[in-house]
Amino acid sequence: MRTxxxxxxxxxxxxxxKRSIGLMFLAPIxxxxxxxxxxxxxxxxxxxxxxxxxxEFIEQLSENAEVKEVANExxxxxxxxxDKSNAYVVFKGNTPKxxxxxxxxxxxxxxMGVMQKNMSKSIRTSQSLIEPEIxxxxxxxxxxxxxxxxxxxxxxxxxxxxxxLAGVAFLRERISGTLERVLATPLKxxxxxWGYFLGFGLFVVLQTIVIQLFIIYGLNVxxxxxxxxxxxxxxxxxxxxxxxxxxxxxxxxxxxxxFQFIPVVIVPQILFSGIFDLRDAPTWVxxxxxxxxxxxxxxxLKSIMIKGxxxxxxxxxxxxxxxxxxxxxxxxxxxxxxxxxx
Amino acid sequence: xxxEYIIRVADLRQQFGKHVVLENINIDVKKGEILxxxxxxxxxxxxxxxxxxxxxxxxxxKIIVLxxxxxxxxxxxRIGYMAQADALYEDLNAYDNLYFFGELYGMKGSEARKRAKxxxxxxxxxxxxxxxxxxxxxxxxxxxxxxxxxxxxxxxLILDEPTVGIDPVLRKQFWNEFERLKANGVxxxxxxxxxxxxxxCDRLALIRNGSIIALDSPDRLKTAxxxxxxxxxxxxxxxxxxxxxx
Numbered sequence: 001m002r003t004x005x006x007x008x009x010x011x012x013x014x015x016x017x018k019r020s021i022g023l024m025f026l027a028p029i030x031x032x033x034x035x036x037x038x039x040x041x042x043x044x045x046x047x048x049x050x051x052x053x054x055x056e057f058i059e060q061l062s063e064n065a066e067v068k069e070v071a072n073e074x075x076x077x078x079x080x081x082x083d084k085s086n087a088y089v090v091f092k093g094n095t096p097k098x099x100x101x102x103x104x105x106x107x108x109x110x111x112m113g114v115m116q117k118n119m120s121k122s123i124r125t126s127q128s129l130i131e132p133e134i135x136x137x138x139x140x141x142x143x144x145x146x147x148x149x150x151x152x153x154x155x156x157x158x159x160x161x162x163x164x165l166a167g168v169a170f171l172r173e174r175i176s177g178t179l180e181r182v183l184a185t186p187l188k189x190x191x192x193x194w195g196y197f198l199g200f201g202l203f204v205v206l207q208t209i210v211i212q213l214f215i216i217y218g219l220n221v222x223x224x225x226x227x228x229x230x231x232x233x234x235x236x237x238x239x240x241x242x243x244x245x246x247x248x249x250x251x252x253x254x255x256x257x258x259f260q261f262i263p264v265v266i267v268p269q270i271l272f273s274g275i276f277d278l279r280d281a282p283t284w285v286x287x288x289x290x291x292x293x294x295x296x297x298x299x300x301l302k303s304i305m306i307k308g309x310x311x312x313x314x315x316x317x318x319x320x321x322x323x324x325x326x327x328x329x330x331x332x333x334x335x336x337x338x339x340x341x342x
Numbered sequence: 343x344x345x346e347y348i349i350r351v352a353d354l355r356q357q358f359g360k361h362v363v364l365e366n367i368n369i370d371v372k373k374g375e376i377l378x379x380x381x382x383x384x385x386x387x388x389x390x391x392x393x394x395x396x397x398x399x400x401x402x403x404k405i406i407v408l409x410x411x412x413x414x415x416x417x418x419x420r421i422g423y424m425a426q427a428d429a430l431y432e433d434l435n436a437y438d439n440l441y442f443f444g445e446l447y448g449m450k451g452s453e454a455r456k457r458a459k460x461x462x463x464x465x466x467x468x469x470x471x472x473x474x475x476x477x478x479x480x481x482x483x484x485x486x487x488x489x490x491x492x493x494x495x496x497x498x499l500i501l502d503e504p505t506v507g508i509d510p511v512l513r514k515q516f517w518n519e520f521e522r523l524k525a526n527g528v529x530x531x532x533x534x535x536x537x538x539x540x541x542x543c544d545r546l547a548l549i550r551n552g553s554i555i556a557l558d559s560p561d562r563l564k565t566a567x568x569x570x571x572x573x574x575x576x577x578x579x580x581x582x583x584x585x586x587x588x
Contacts, residue, residue, distance in 0.1 A: 005445040009431070009438070016433040016474065181429030184395055185446040186419045341399045341413045 002187050006195025010169070011202060024165055024203060028157050028211050035153065036219050046111045049076040049088035053096065057118070061089075064114040080137050087111045096132040108136075109149075150221035151301035156270050158211055158234050159241040159294055162204050163266065166245035167258050170196060175254065183340040190333040196246055197239070197329065204238045225304035229311050233304060236321045237297040243328035244293070250335040269294040274302065293324045346373045347406075348498055348529040349394060354403035356386075356393055363389045364552045367403070371531060376524055378543030379533040380576065386552040387533040388426050391502050394531065395423055408498065419447050422496035426503050426533075428483040432476035436467055436486050439475060440493060447494035461489040464519060466512065480507040488516070499523065499530045505539060517542050537573045548576055555579040 014020060047066045050058055051073050061067050068085065070076050076088035080101045087100045098115060100108055112134075119132065173179045182192060212234055216223050223230075248265065252258040272289035289295045300317035303309040311318070349371040356364040364386045371377045379387045392398050394405055396413030405412040408420055430439050437458060444454050462468045465485035475483065484507050491499060499520075505513045520530055520542070532543065540546050541560050548556045548563070556563055556579040560572055567578035 002446055005442065009434070009442045012438060013431055013433045176432070177425065177427045177429035178431060180397070181425055182443075182446060184397060184418070184423050184425070185443065186415060186448070187446050188415065340397050 003191045003195045003198065006182075006187070006192055007199035007202075010196060010199030014169075014199075014203060020165065020169075021203075024161070024207050025210050028161050028207070029214055032153065032157060032211070032214060032219070046086040046107060046114055047084070048111065048114075049079055049085045051076050051088055051090040053089055053091045057089075057091075057096070060118050061114070064117060065111075077137070092133075098132050098134050100134070100136050150215060150219070151305040152274055152298045154211065154215045154234070155237055155294065155297045155301045156273065158208055158238050159269075159297065160266060161207065161211075162238045162241040163245040163248075165203075166196070166200050166242045167249040167252075167261075168255060169200065170246040171249040171252060171255060171258055174249070179336075180339050183336065189336040189340065190329075192336070193246065193329055193333045197242060200242055201239065204242055205235060208234045208238050221305075223305055224308035225306075226310065229304050230301065232311065233297070233300055233314070233318070236318055236325075237294075237301075240293050240297070240321045240325045240328070243325045243332070247328045247332040247335065250332060250338075268292065273298040293321060296320045347371065348373050348375075348408060349377075349531065350404075350406040351390075351394065352404045352406075354390075354393065354405060355401045356389055356398060357401045362552065364393070367554055369547055369554070369557065371529060373529055374524055374527050376520060376530045376532065376542070376544045378540050378546045379531070379549055380535065380537070380540045380546050380572070381533075381549030382535055385549045387549055388502055390549070391426075391500055391531070391533060395421060395500055419494070420497050422491035422494065422499045424487050424491040424499075424501045424504050428480075428487050430475045430483055430486060433474060435472050435474050436462065436478070437471040439486060440489055443490045444493045449494055457493060457495070461492050464492070465489045481509065481512075484508055485512070497528055499528060499532075501530065501532045503533055503535070505534070505536065513539075537571065537576070540572045546572070548579055550576075550580055555582070 045064065045066045047068065048061060049068050049070045050061075051070060053061075058067055058069075068079075070079065070088070073088075073090060076085070076090075076099075079085040080088065080099070083101070085101070086107050087098060090097045090099075098111075100111055115132065170179075179192070183189065209231065212227075212231060215221060216227070216230075244265075248261050249258055252261065268288075269292040272285070272292055273294045296317040300314040300321075303314050303317075304311075347370050349369065351367050351369040354364060354367040355362065356367075367390060369377070379390065381387050389398070393400060394407060394412065396405075396407070396415070396418065399413060408417045410417045431442070434442070440458050440462065441454065444450075444458065449457065459468065462471050465488055467482065467485055467489065470478070470482065475486065478486070484504065488501070488504055491501065505516060508516065517539075520532075524530060534540060543560065545557065545559050546563060547554050556575070558566070563572065563575040563579075564570065567575040569575045569578055
């Protein structure tokens with residue numbers, strides 16, 4: 001009951017603070033939009049030479065790439081070497097053979113992104129294409145399609161913005177003395193923690209929906225899973241971040257100190273969450289990545305969005321995230337003992 | 343037991359790490375009494391108030407409030423508390439602030455709305471009730487804090503420097519209200535460093551450097567020290583204490 005009183009007050013308070021609301025919804029959109037421009041501007045259409053391919057394939061490919069038809073493979077290889085193209089395609093029967101220039105991971109990613117889109121479209125329409133053979137002129141195996149990064153970005157942005165807002169809001173309550181004051185009322189420590197969780201939760205739900213709609217429909221990334229599964233997962237991730245933000249704000253005396261947690265707590269999570277391939281990293285790095293909650297969130301988002309899996313397949317990740325959330329909430333209510341001993 | 347004690351502080355020592363803030367504090371507050379804690383800032387008044395309200399664990403000694411040993415949550419809803427620093431939600435208006443705290447004390451419905459009006463009228467904020475608190479002056483915030491402390495009609499009021507920044511006319515009205523509450527059996531513990539305000543208290547505890555240097559009615563403190571003002575009495579007992587130390 002008192003939990004709801006706290007939640008209700010928090011909602012009123014946030015509604016009264018127009019700038020925070022603006023920040024909550026516009027800031028993530030703005031950053032994601034910029035990221036989209038960076039990753040898709042000027043080189044958004046890779047140059048792909050076609051040595052031989054079905055007409056249908058070429059038509060679809062030219063929607064997303066600059067397509068040139070060349071006479072033979074030798075000419076295509078020369079173009080690659082002279083940076084006149086980024087990749088070329090040869091069909092051997094039904095199997096497309098794609099050769100990439102290979103030196104720039106960004107361009108590799110771009111080409112593979114376009115190819116994947118094209119493949120999945122073709123598969124849906126004709127069912128006749130087989131997994132392509134991929135090779136690199138300069139032998140690089142390090143490939144990252146933007147689409148495969150999108151789930152990570154989405155998870156990260158939800159995680160990051162919720163962390164910031166929840167952390168600062170709770171911190172403000174402490175700096176203004178209201179936290180100490182409400183703890184001199186019959187309000188229990190855990191009631192204020194849960195009240196914050198619920199009150200902020202409302203805005204987090206809205207924010208998550210907005211970010212998710214923008215990434216999936218605004219940026220039109222590859223999405224093979226169910227929209228609602230992704231939403232549920234994002235909300236669990238956001239809840240976890242909300243709990244972490246309020247917990248860490250307990251250890252900060254002012255906003256400046258709270259922001260210092262970003263390089264220490266947030267940045268490593270991003271680095272270890274799968275943006276970089278950790279397979280060849282030392283064991284302790286792998287172990288470290290298993291500690292970070294964001295790793296599980298990113299892994300699960302990838303499974304749903306790219307591999308098209310359902311909630312049941314990623315239940316392990318969900319349990320871990322919920323477990324972290326509960327631990328953070330309990331720790332926070334213990335940390336409040338600083339203000340009231342009972 | 344002919345007397346009913348609302349607050350009993352016995353042999354209290356309060357320390358943070360090695361730093362002792364309060365030592366050897368003994369105070370009994372009777373029902374319907376106004377007890378003033380008088381002392382300069384840094385003397386330990388606020389720490390004593392926080393210990394009584396149950397926000398601190400006594401390092402040594404015992405605190406009993408309304409027959410319960412502190413710290414406990416079970417009597418908190420019978421206490422009205424006004425902290426030294428105004429703790430208000432700046433983005434919310436006065437009414438929402440008041441109502442939020444009221445709800446935490448279990449007030450609700452039409453009864454709560456009626457009572458909110460009453461206390462806002464009492465502190466002269468009824469016309470500003472819908473303004474966000476961030477537009478309030480220091481005195482207005484003080485008044486709103488008092489309204490919050492009075493809202494749930496507690497039987498014990500603990501007021502930490504309630505009249506700072508309040509104009510003399512309103513201050514007099516506050517004291518009239520305190521007298522009226524006292525007549526209804528409400529017990530009041532009030533801290534102040536304003537000497538003339540101290541005259542209104544039934545009994546005064548003079549606090550200096552974390553110890554009580556004298557505890558009696560204002561008149562008897564003046565008589566016993568042979569001074570004409572409370573300030574004179576304070577200086578007298580302070581010197582006496584210094585003499586002991588040497």
